[in-house]
Amino acid sequence: MTEALSRPRGTRRRLGPGRAVPFGRLLGPLLLVAVWWAASALHYLDPRILTGPGSVAATAADLVRDGRLQDNVLISLQRAGLGLLFGVLAGVVLAVAAGLSRFGEYLVDGTLQVKRAIPSLAMLPLLILWLGIGEQMKVTVIALGVAVSVYVNTYASLTGIDSRYVELAESLDLSRWRFVRTVVVPGSLPGFFVGLRLGVTASWLGLIVVEQINSTSGIGYMMFQAQQYAQSDVIIVGLVAYGIFGFASDAAVRAVERRVLSWRRTLAG
Amino acid sequence: MTEALSRPRGTRRRLGPGRAVPFGRLLGPLLLVAVWWAASALHYLDPRILTGPGSVAATAADLVRDGRLQDNVLISLQRAGLGLLFGVLAGVVLAVAAGLSRFGEYLVDGTLQVKRAIPSLAMLPLLILWLGIGEQMKVTVIALGVAVSVYVNTYASLTGIDSRYVELAESLDLSRWRFVRTVVVPGSLPGFFVGLRLGVTASWLGLIVVEQINSTSGIGYMMFQAQQYAQSDVIIVGLVAYGIFGFASDAAVRAVERRVLSWRRTLAG
């Protein structure tokens, strides 16, 4: 036995990450804004190439004052929200159907892989032909995008449930419905939440596509317009709005996730 | 004790899905094609709205004969492949960095959530300003999309690694590098593969966006051109090509996944 060097420390060096700092996740985005600010304050950044945060804030203030930003955001929120709702429902139902029976898998899974690969730009004409250019089509396009995100992740997580738990459920003679409720749903929640987070963003991004069609409002419309006219400051306001919404909705989903998955003991603690 | 009714069967009703059938996943897409075929053969489908599979096949044959399809697909494959490569590398490195240290998480994670929320349409002008309109920009746009898909899933899977395994690694005094190799990487592979599958599709879809900019070739360019000239049959050929590539690349990734994750015992077996 070599010399028993004793260390007085309480716990050893962690291999996982340490304790979480509240709102630490804001560090990156704030740093980004700070760099942007500094670069334009030091005239390092050509304002015609990338407007500085100051004038973007001014543009944003203008947009808010004349109500354009809020109105557009509100309308878009409604569309995105509806699409999200239907998309999440569809994604979860399809994932459960495909995960629990081979027939469902063969019917649903390949089809959705194909759908996933097809650009929504190419789907758009077909959907217009079937659903017109109204709200129905817009919500459908968004829901399709969301459903695919939710499906892929939920399905992967669902089919990845430890078979020992399935065996347990069988040994307890659980009914199929109770099996779904007590094993399948909780067991696939981790993946579902990843899918939901991707889906929330997908719903926002879908707006850009659908609000080109027969819209006179919405943040996607605003962005598209700004792009048509190469109005870079409006684009950047929209971009910042997108960033904030993306970050906030992600944080919201994560907060729910943390509560719902509080039973997990993971690397992240 | 009630009457001990004995059942002569070998195993009980499964709650998980049954045995897998080879190529079963093709059922859905084939059914889709069959319905399409039937609908146009029965003149149920207006050929002006959706060309039938017959004439689409003829168009595809034409495109193959004059070499347009192969050439475009090859060029696109190269772009998508490069983007995929860099994107996957970046996504994995970022996920590991963010998953293993709080500082990394705070620097990377929020930033990527923001990035994820920003439409590539809006990022494009900025990337053109920084990187020009050449191949570099195209590969970067694709890589960014791929990286985000890979990152989100890998990170989620990585931070979801059971803390008991982290504890084990600590108790064995594993070096950080060995910890990454033996615990972090294998433990986050399930999520990585989901991310990779999403990333592969993302790289294909990214082509549609980037090949509108300063391209004279590529399948995205072909689709864009066809849209300009309202060549609906070419669009559908492109769409089918997308579908086939999406399905095939997904199947390829799954095949690798099945081998690499053969240690898993899951609901799907």
Added chain:
Amino acid sequence: ARTTTAADAALPTRALPSGAPPPGTRLSIAVHTSQLQLADSGLDAKLPFTVSGWPNLSAGPDVIQGFRAHSVDLANNAGIPPIQAQAIGVGARIVAVQSRNHPLYTFATAPGTDIARAEDFRGKKIAFSQGQAQGVVVLRALKEAGLRTSDVKLVALPSTQFLTALQARQVDVAPLAEPVLTKYLTQYGKDGARGVHTDVVDLLSILWAPVEVLEDDAKAAAIRSFVPLWAQGVVWAWEHADAWIQAYYVKDQGVSADDGRRITASLDQPQFPLSWDRAIAWEQQTADLLAEGGFVPKVKAEALFDRRFEGLAARSVPQKYRVAS
């Protein structure tokens, strides 16, 4: 390093450099058709400078981004993108003008509508893509028919969805160009779809360059030497229609030879004005229409042109392709 100057900076007043561009001058030219025309006609041998690249950009916003990114020195567009560039402070000037007096767009009607003239547009749903040439065509047609935008229902759509919107009967009228127009009318003519012709033209096809390129004497000299070749290339394509259809529409754009012929047939003989007065006036009207709609701030069209190049293109082509204005 090149620096950009503000759009409202003084017009380049220095006389155009007269000689050939100095050796080593490079230009990045986003005129895809010229690339093919010069190559096929052999005119490219006359290029007195190096073309560093032929970026394939055509949409206005993309070209503007290319200018900003210093990726493009010279581009070919319709009349609207320079107005948009001016509106957002990107300095660029028109250096050559080709006028098209023949209407490029025809208003296609959805099956089952009873629209015969532009006056019948009242109360109808019209596909409208603001930032694009098709948008301006709609605005002009309404104006000429004595209608205001409030008299019709403008349905915002990207021009690529016009055909779909007609097929789905989501709009009553949409401006279509060839070959889409013929395709649509052939397929839906039997259901009562019609083409409503107006004399609204999309007058201008222009070459334009960022201000800082024009301020660079070497590049300005290169542009000056390129403008005639561009015009001659256009003329060559007109005179060798079959070769051009084969080289461009069939080989490059992937449309059928029939479609290619249909497109060329819809075009008029190219015309290059010696004086730009009419072009400037038309551009001003367009800018005013856009400003009225609230799409862009007011723009003075005069400032969009670099008149040092006025008539340069016209003088380099045979008489029959010249017009006074």
Added chain:
Amino acid sequence: MAPYAGGLTASRDVPVHDAPATAAAAPPAVRTTGLVRSFGGRDVLRGLDLTLARGEFTVLLGRSGSGKSTLLRAVARLDHGVAGSGGLAVPDRVSLSFQDSRLLPWLRILDNVVLGIRGPGARERGATALAEVGLAGRERSWPHELSGGEQQRAALARALVRDPELLLADEPFGALDALTRIKMHGLLRELYERHRPAVLLVTHDVDEAVELADRVLVLEDGRIAVDLAVRLPVRRSRRDPRFQEYRDTLLAALGVTEPGDRPHVHGGPTEHAAPPPYGDPVHPPQPTDRPDEEKDSHDPRD
């Protein structure tokens, strides 16, 4: 250790409890015939025949890796993907407590316990079962907040609360201290007296086996190598010489030979060598009261 195969097979025709009195007439609770189970070409069960009468308390012993868990999973009809053959007849309501306690990590303890039962009083019954295994007050704990032994007890509670017709328990007391183990024995015994399920319990503790069982099986080479009826009174004392005899018999069957180590069996003065010798099985002493006639239902070669 082939010499044992069947050598110790003891038949039972005089039931120790009264439930199996009708064993000859009533259908058995479990009957397997020629059960084969293989993993990767290696046969773990090799034509195993086993009949358990209703209300019989059977303990299964066997070396680590001998196939005890495999047998239990087969009887619970859970081995979907496993290669194998053989006949199997088991009752409807079977409870299996797994070797790993296998609590669902996303359900709180009480929810885990009531997973296999339903009806209005389910949660009350679950809470009572939890209290009985000494986990009162832990209803709302997560599984990962329980110690190893607590998890095992929660899993046992989950199996017991279902009032099964056949209880399969895979080392249910392995992680328990002596006192808790005694309590659990009492609990299991009590439940058994009340509902008289057939029980097939795996343990490595030979004392436990003799103390609890009507019948002890030793699994070896994929078959039942020893089938021993334990003819002791219900209330058993470890100091009963017959208890010691059964135990030594079983230990010997498991390959443990400590000839001089149990003073009351062979009182030799041999000094015990540590580590004690293992391998090389010798024929174990026969239980003194072993009946001579054999009955087919317990003969593995049936």
Added chain:
Amino acid sequence: MAPYAGGLTASRDVPVHDAPATAAAAPPAVRTTGLVRSFGGRDVLRGLDLTLARGEFTVLLGRSGSGKSTLLRAVARLDHGVAGSGGLAVPDRVSLSFQDSRLLPWLRILDNVVLGIRGPGARERGATALAEVGLAGRERSWPHELSGGEQQRAALARALVRDPELLLADEPFGALDALTRIKMHGLLRELYERHRPAVLLVTHDVDEAVELADRVLVLEDGRIAVDLAVRLPVRRSRRDPRFQEYRDTLLAALGVTEPGDRPHVHGGPTEHAAPPPYGDPVHPPQPTDRPDEEKDSHDPRD
């Protein structure tokens, strides 16, 4: 059961093996002072003081849920997120074999075993260790292909192959049959003789404790309630009356009172009642050879 706290604390000044001969001079392998660990406000360890000499083989007993695993995790310095306080000094190279075997499911058995070692001969050493625990030929199996006992042995091999200065083993033999268990005892003993690590081993088997240990601790109410030096020869016989005495002492300390059940200790004719009584601890009999003087290094109140 507070009456025991320190009451049984036996000092050791005559070393049983020769390694701890210098115990008074050399620094101890492990020293905890006032160790407190709480979960959700409930103190599991309540100011626990413990000193383990180098090369000392200590066995830890305690009721299920008494905090044995918690103590081992604290000594291994693994309880990052746990509320607590107290001083702790441990050597650098510590091996902990967890109560659940905790094999990484994505590594084959051999890779699992060699996880904690490196160097050129690592895989050979790992294969040897696997063979020693009876798993030769299973190197390329996945963990889920092993039976419970096989998994436990693989985990033991992983801990042993590291040649630790301090070996912490949390019920390493719980899922093993009697014979395999004896083999593993021999293996552990052999390793111990070779490298003389300090060992802290948790078990529920009192016989095992007496057979293996230099010193047996009983954890109760968050402290070391019993600290008993086992003064028996290295080669121990279970029929040694002193062995039985130690064992009965410990069983009593764990709350198991079977006064008439071990014929060789108190030969009373009392009929054993099943289920046996539990709870209500009585003062255990004192080991006959218990020395009177106490030494600080083993006094939990140190």
